[in-house]
Amino acid sequence: MLIVTSPTTFQPVLERIAEEIERTPGRGRPADYIPALAARDPRSFGMAVAEPDGTVYGVGDWRQPFSAQSITKVFTLALGLAREGDTLWEHVGREPSGNRFNSLVQLEYENGIPRNPFINAGALVVTDRLHTRTGDASGELLAFLRAESGNPELDFDTEVAVSESAHGDRNAALGHFMASYGNIDNPVPVLLEQYFRQCSIAASCADLALATTFLARHGIRADGTRLLSRSQAKQINAIMLTCGTYDAAGDFAYRVGLPGKSGVGGGVIAVVPGRCTLCVWSPGLDERGNSVAGVAALDRFTTLTGLSVF
Ligand SMILES: NC(=O)CC[C@H](N)C(=O)O
Numbered sequence: 001m002l003i004v005t006s007p008t009t010f011q012p013v014l015e016r017i018a019e020e021i022e023r024t025p026g027r028g029r030p031a032d033y034i035p036a037l038a039a040r041d042p043r044s045f046g047m048a049v050a051e052p053d054g055t056v057y058g059v060g061d062w063r064q065p066f067s068a069q070s071i072t073k074v075f076t077l078a079l080g081l082a083r084e085g086d087t088l089w090e091h092v093g094r095e096p097s098g099n100r101f102n103s104l105v106q107l108e109y110e111n112g113i114p115r116n117p118f119i120n121a122g123a124l125v126v127t128d129r130l131h132t133r134t135g136d137a138s139g140e141l142l143a144f145l146r147a148e149s150g151n152p153e154l155d156f157d158t159e160v161a162v163s164e165s166a167h168g169d170r171n172a173a174l175g176h177f178m179a180s181y182g183n184i185d186n187p188v189p190v191l192l193e194q195y196f197r198q199c200s201i202a203a204s205c206a207d208l209a210l211a212t213t214f215l216a217r218h219g220i221r222a223d224g225t226r227l228l229s230r231s232q233a234k235q236i237n238a239i240m241l242t243c244g245t246y247d248a249a250g251d252f253a254y255r256v257g258l259p260g261k262s263g264v265g266g267g268v269i270a271v272v273p274g275r276c277t278l279c280v281w282s283p284g285l286d287e288r289g290n291s292v293a294g295v296a297a298l299d300r301f302t303t304l305t306g307l308s309v310f
Pocket of ligand 1: 068069070071101102120164171199262263264265289
């Protein structure tokens with residue numbers, strides 16, 4: 001993987017943030033409903049910033065792979081939207097849910113149409129539709145992440161996928177419930193296997209910051225080809241801002257002021273459109289499933305640099 005580091009621009013701010021985080025007590029608790037994630041050290045911390053030209057800056061454990069989990073929902077949405085276009089929105093909404101990421105309660109009131117693509121129910125619909133169109137949704141996602149990060153070693157973590165599958169009753173319930181409304185095409189077990197593989201992808205802060213740069217480049221991939229229209233890239237950034245951290249999206253927008261997406265592996269990605277992308281990782285989570293140190297670090301980044309969308 002080609003990583004260009006430079007002692008200028010973002011490096012000093014990253015080092016300052018890492019020092020501040022080091023001195024902060026209380027890092028939350030790693031997710032334990034997926035047993036393979038429970039053993040992670042909550043004191044791990046890494047942060048990377050990538051510029052649209054592929055320059056990356058990093059601090060701490062920024063090259064250590066971690067479980068990307070729901071961060072992958074951004075990339076499957078981008079691939080799904082690129083393949084299908086606007087009919088996708090007949091099957092999944094674009095409103096914040098105000099509920100936990102794995103909640104079932106709204107689905108019955110809303111006829112099996114999930115609120116947005118970044119809660120589990122919505123991501124299951126997106127993966128299902130991408131799988132119908134490609135025959136291998138998780139393989140398509142992996143190829144995309146390898147290409148955008150420039151890291152051919154990026155891969156699924158089978159131990160995490162198996163662990164999640166063995167404790168996957170809630171996601172299975174979501175899948176079967178939506179299937180009962182006709183909103184899932186593939187057999188639910190096939191969909192769940194694709195979804196758990198997708199969530200298990202192990203990638204570093206450097207990998208994920210780089211893989212997100214197509215959103216800072218308004219839809220243009222690392223090789224210069226266009227994945228999304230400028231308008232579609234704006235749409236994804238907007239949904240990240242309003243839904244990317246589930247029932248904490250309001251607080252995230254208030255504190256950080258950037259489109260962002262978290263995962264229960266403790267990672268969070270964020271986009272400064274036209275300027276840079278970020279990925280921060282620390283496995284300790286708050287009660288809403290977002291990384292405590294990760295959100296704090298992004299909060300400090302936008303405060304120290306003035307780079308927010310507001
Ligand atoms: N918020 C998350 O990262 C959730 C993803 C996780 N794989 C799940 O489905 O429960």
